[in-house]
Amino acid sequence: MPGLTAADTIRILVATDSHVGYNERDHIRGDDSWKSFHEVMCLAKERDVDMVLLAGDLFHENKPSRKSMYQVMRSLRMNCLGEKPCELEVLSDMSENFQGAFNHVNYEDPDINISMPVFSIHGNHDDPSGEGHFAALDLLQVSGLVNYFGRTPESDNIQIKPVLLQKGNTKLALYGMSNVRDERLFRTFRDGKVKFFQPGTQKEDWFNLMAVHQNHHAYTETGYLPENFLPSFLDLVVWGHEHECLIEPRFNPEMNFHVMQPGSSVATSLMPGEAVPKHVAILAVTGRDFKVEPIRLKTIRPFAMKEIVLSDEKEIKNLAKKQDHRAELTRYLMGIVDELIEQATEEWKEVQEDDPEEEAPKPLIRLRVEYSAPGGGHYDCENPQRFSNRFVEKVANTNDVIQFYRKKASTSRKAASGAEMPEESVLAQLTVDSVRIEKLVREFLERQNLTILPQNSFGDAVSQFVDKDDKHAMEMFVHDSLKSQLQHLMGVDQADEEDLMGAVDQHRSVLEAKFAKGELKRTRKAKIKPKPATWNSDDDGSWEDQPIALIVSEDDAQEDENDAASTVGPAKRRGKAAATKKAAGPVKKAAPVKGGRGKKKVVEEESEDEDIVMVDSDEDENELFVKPAVPTRATKKPAARKASPPKRAAAAPRGSGRAAATKTQAKLDFSQPSFSQPRANGVGKKAKDLSDDEIDDDEDDDAFEPAPSTATVRSTRSKR
Numbered sequence: 270m271p272g273l274t275a276a277d278t279i280r281i282l283v284a285t286d287s288h289v290g291y292n293e294r295d296h297i298r299g300d301d302s303w304k305s306f307h308e309v310m311c312l313a314k315e316r317d318v319d320m321v322l323l324a325g326d327l328f329h330e331n332k333p334s335r336k337s338m339y340q341v342m343r344s345l346r347m348n349c350l351g352e353k354p355c356e357l358e359v360l361s362d363m364s365e366n367f368q369g370a371f372n373h374v375n376y377e378d379p380d381i382n383i384s385m386p387v388f389s390i391h392g393n394h395d396d397p398s399g400e401g402h403f404a405a406l407d408l409l410q411v412s413g414l415v416n417y418f419g420r421t422p423e424s425d426n427i428q429i430k431p432v433l434l435q436k437g438n439t440k441l442a443l444y445g446m447s448n449v450r451d452e453r454l455f456r457t458f459r460d461g462k463v464k465f466f467q468p469g470t471q472k473e474d475w476f477n478l479m480a481v482h483q484n485h486h487a488y489t490e491t492g493y494l495p496e497n498f499l500p501s502f503l504d505l506v507v508w509g510h511e512h513e514c515l516i517e518p519r520f521n522p523e524m525n526f527h528v529m530q531p532g533s534s535v536a537t538s539l540m541p542g543e544a545v546p547k548h549v550a551i552l553a554v555t556g557r558d559f560k561v562e563p564i565r566l567k568t569i570r571p572f573a574m575k576e577i578v579l580s581d582e583k584e585i586k587n588l589a590k591k592q593d594h595r596a597e598l599t600r601y602l603m604g605i606v607d608e609l610i611e612q613a614t615e616e617w618k619e620v621q622e623d624d625p626e627e628e629a630p631k632p633l634i635r636l637r638v639e640y641s642a643p644g645g646g647h648y649d650c651e652n653p654q655r656f657s658n659r660f661v662e663k664v665a666n667t668n669d670v671i672q673f674y675r676k677k678a679s680t681s682r683k684a685a686s687g688a689e690m691p692e693e694s695v696l697a698q699l700t701v702d703s704v705r706i707e708k709l710v711r712e713f714l715e716r717q718n719l720t721i722l723p724q725n726s727f728g729d730a731v732s733q734f735v736d737k738d739d740k741h742a743m744e745m746f747v748h749d750s751l752k753s754q755l756q757h758l759m760g761v762d763q764a765d766e767e768d769l770m771g772a773v774d775q776h777r778s779v780l781e782a783k784f785a786k787g788e789l790k791r792t793r794k795a796k797i798k799p800k801p802a803t804w805n806s807d808d809d810g811s812w813e814d815q816p817i818a819l820i821v822s823e824d825d826a827q828e829d830e831n832d833a834a835s836t837v838g839p840a841k842r843r844g845k846a847a848a849t850k851k852a853a854g855p856v857k858k859a860a861p862v863k864g865g866r867g868k869k870k871v872v873e874e875e876s877e878d879e880d881i882v883m884v885d886s887d888e889d890e891n892e893l894f895v896k897p898a899v900p901t902r903a904t905k906k907p908a909a910r911k912a913s914p915p916k917r918a919a920a921a922p923r924g925s926g927r928a929a930a931t932k933t934q935a936k937l938d939f940s941q942p943s944f945s946q947p948r949a950n951g952v953g954k955k956a957k958d959l960s961d962d963e964i965d966d967d968e969d970d971d972a973f974e975p976a977p978s979t980a981t982v983r984s985t986r987s988k989r
Contacts (some may be wrong), residue, residue: 273555277437281359281552282313285324285482285509286533288394288943290337296632297665301570302329303340305534306566309549313385314348316551319357319436321385324509324531325392325448325482328405333395338408349607351384360440361433366418369407372415374432381413388432390419390447392482392509412563419445424453431477439556442468444479444503448510451484456785458498463501476554477502482509485530501525505552505559513542516550516563524669529561535772539635539669544574563773568621570665571613571632580640587645594944599651602636603659606670610663633664640677721773722750723780754779762893 287306293299306327313321328337355376363373376383389406397404409415421920431442444465449457468475484493485508500505503526516531521528547569551562579585585601589592607793614634621627640648650673653784657670661936664670698978719727730746757776758769828959942986 270313273438274297277439278553278555279320279434279436279439280316280318281478281554282318282321283314283324283507283529283531284309284310284321284510284549284551285327285480285507285531286392286535288326288329288533288535289332289341291329291535291537293334293336298570299610301568302535303337303344304568306341306549307344308566309534310344310348311876312385312549312564317343318385318551319355320476322443322480322552324387324474324507325385325390325619326394326509326533326551327389327392328395329537331395331398331405333405342409342412343931344413345387349385349387349414350382352382353384355384355386356436357386358706359433360435363432365430366432367416368420371411371413372552375410377412378413383413387414387417387419388416388443388445388823390445390480390482390509391417393448394583396448417442418786420445421447421449425457425462427454427457427463429464430712431468433468433475434711439554440468440471440475441554442475444475444477446479448482451492452489454483454494455498460495463498467502472502472556476557477504477551478507478554479503479505479508480507485511496521496528499524499526503988504557505529507531508778509666511542512537512540514548516547516548516561518561522644530534534568534569539633540572541574544572544635565620570630571617573609573613573616573632574635575609576639577605578640580639583689589644589648593649595649595651598648599656602638602656604638606634607663607733610635610660619732624666631663633666633671634660634668635663636671638671638673639671639676641932688776691976719777721754721777722747722775723784725781725784726750729784750780759793798819823911945973 287309289302289306291302292394303910310321311407311899317412327341330337333341359374359377363377367373367856371378374386375381376386389409391404391406395405404417406415406417410417416432418432419429429444429446431444434441455718467477481494481499485749487493487495497504501524502982503524505941507524508528508530511530511535513530515530516532518527520526529550532545532547533543534547536547547566548563551564553560553562577597580589582601585598588598610632611632614629617629635826638650640650642648652672653673654668657664657666657668660670661667726746733742754773754776758772761769761772788843
């Protein structure tokens with residue numbers, strides 16, 4: 270597009286897979302992840318970019334520690350807040366792109382001064398979980414530090430609507446698709462249930478940028494996202510999840526777009542892809558053209574890796590036929606490790622332009638050794654951990670410097686139980702960081718014959734247990750599977766044992782087919798009973814991890830409520846009894862609420878016609894933009910404002926209810942759980958104990974008015 274200047278250029282710092290919190294308990298490597306993230310944010314501020322784009326896995330865990338959250342919020346606040354106005358103008362309906370209490374970009378919030386906004390999707394490590402389905406990014410968004418977009422609330426029906434930004438004459442359509450389980454996403458694309466939306470006007474003027482976080486390579490048949498599944502109108506795809514840094518955009522001639530893979534900013538496994546120098550990039554978009562400027566990170570811990578085959582090394586080729594050669598072999602391998610340490614240190618010093626004399630941090634070293642010996646001999650290798658401990662003062666990974674493995678002919682190995690096991694060479698190359706739990710479980714179960722439990726659901730439950738730290742995932746899976754089987758068997762008329770086993774096997778196959786099609790939901794989230802007052806977490810451990818804390822059925826929940834009521838102290842029993850008697854009187858019906866469920870449904874139907882239109886849509890092009898006549902920053906329609914909650918039901922008459930209450934107590938204790946209403950006089954004032962005579966039962970005088978919604982407050986501000 271001719272005639273465009275620097276004032277029309279959108280400059281974006283692109284990074285992904287920061288994994289803040291990785292190995293944070295290690296006394297040597299514990300601070301590596303947040304230091305590299307802080308360097309990325311400082312680079313963005315120094316280079317004066319317009320925005321930062323993060324393509325997933327900002328945190329290493331979906332429940333990050335306080336330390337990790339503190340370091341991220343500290344870095345964001347230091348670099349994103351400021352008086353410099355953000356020059357990016359939002360043209361799309363922000364309520365379609367950002368969900369939650371604050372459904373707008375943070376730099377348009379009148380209460381926050383954001384000079385450099387951060388846009389981020391979630392990855393497979395920091396995905397939403399738990400009650401409320403919140404992610405760690407939700408905390409950062411509600412605090413005004415991050416713009417969390419690209420959510421995928423339904424993995425089997427995905428709609429991707431872009432954030433439309435403009436600076437000068439350059440228009441940017443920012444697409445985002447947060448992580449979805451690869452096999453399910455593959456099936457969703459294959460079934461045509463992924464819809465991409467485009468601007469309804471001037472389609473040829475928009476630069477289409479997309480951030481994804483999926484497997485880039487075909488680790489399994491359906492365990493990845495093929496590039497040809499994405500729409501061809503995209504210009505550049507920023508690919509997260511893969512840790513190997515391929516910062517230079519690669520052109521896909523079939524789809525006619527470029528793909529850039531920034532990689533991780535911290536090494537989370539000792540693999541060849543992690544040994545590649547780490548970079549971020551500044552993407553400059555002018556019109557429909559773009560340029561990429563790679564920037565090498567300097568705070569990354571040095572990492573050197575080498576792989577050798579002992580039978581090919583001239584110096585020790587004949588050691589396999591000697592006796593007592595362990596010491597000689599160990600000295601040779603130690604020499605190679607020393608060379609790797611020196612190599613890593615020199616490479617780190619070359620990058621440090623500011624202070625080349627600074628002492629280099631302890632490097633990460635990995636030496637992979639193939640030790641199969643030809644001609645019937647053998648190599649007497651030292652214990653890997655004992656060998657690694659020889660470099661305690663020299664390396665950062667003092668327990669896994671060396672890795673021995675042996676090539677072996679393909680033979681079937683069986684465990685004591687008769688189950689077939691993977692090859693030794695496969696097990697030798699597997700590490701905690703490189704193994705895919707679902708794949709490992711699937712390969713193991715394929716050799717077994719499960720009669721009751723569905724196989725694919727079993728692997729998913731194990732993945733939830735390992736990856737998401739769900740302590741009760743397996744227990745809930747077994748309970749739900751057995752419950753489903755029992756319900757099915759109750760409808761079987763035959764009583765013959767063979768017929769029953771056939772029915773069980775048939776129902777298991779049905780469950781597996783439903784899970785493969787996405788019709789069977791994942792293992793439901795475990796519900797935990799309230800912690801007993803007598804439970805001491807320091808002595809007895811965490812209550813949530815105990816088997817007795819799990820609620821597996823509604824009957825358990827009811828029994829737990831009855832037990833809690835029977836174990837409450839005398840004061841609590843009196844308060845609860847009085848409240849029960851008080852509520853036993855005749856209760857008037859609550860006044861009908863205007864704008865209830867029926868009206869909300871109408872609003873939702875009307876909101877389907879939004880500012881962004883689908884691909885090849887011929888609707889009115891004016892619907893793309895937010896109407897400038899509206900004097901508010903929030904683009905949410907007034908009709909979508911939530912209706913006020915219904916008033917509480919009128920209290921019982923003073924007569925019999927109060928007389929019954931005064932028989933058991935003289936005062937009502939509002940500090941008990943039975944009376945959890947908000948304070949009428951604001952926060953910080955101590956609630957007074959009111960006698961029964963002082964309670965005003967006037968149904969029209971409600972002291973606890975509902976708080977106004979966020980949309981109402983924002984609309985009132987705008988009118989002022």
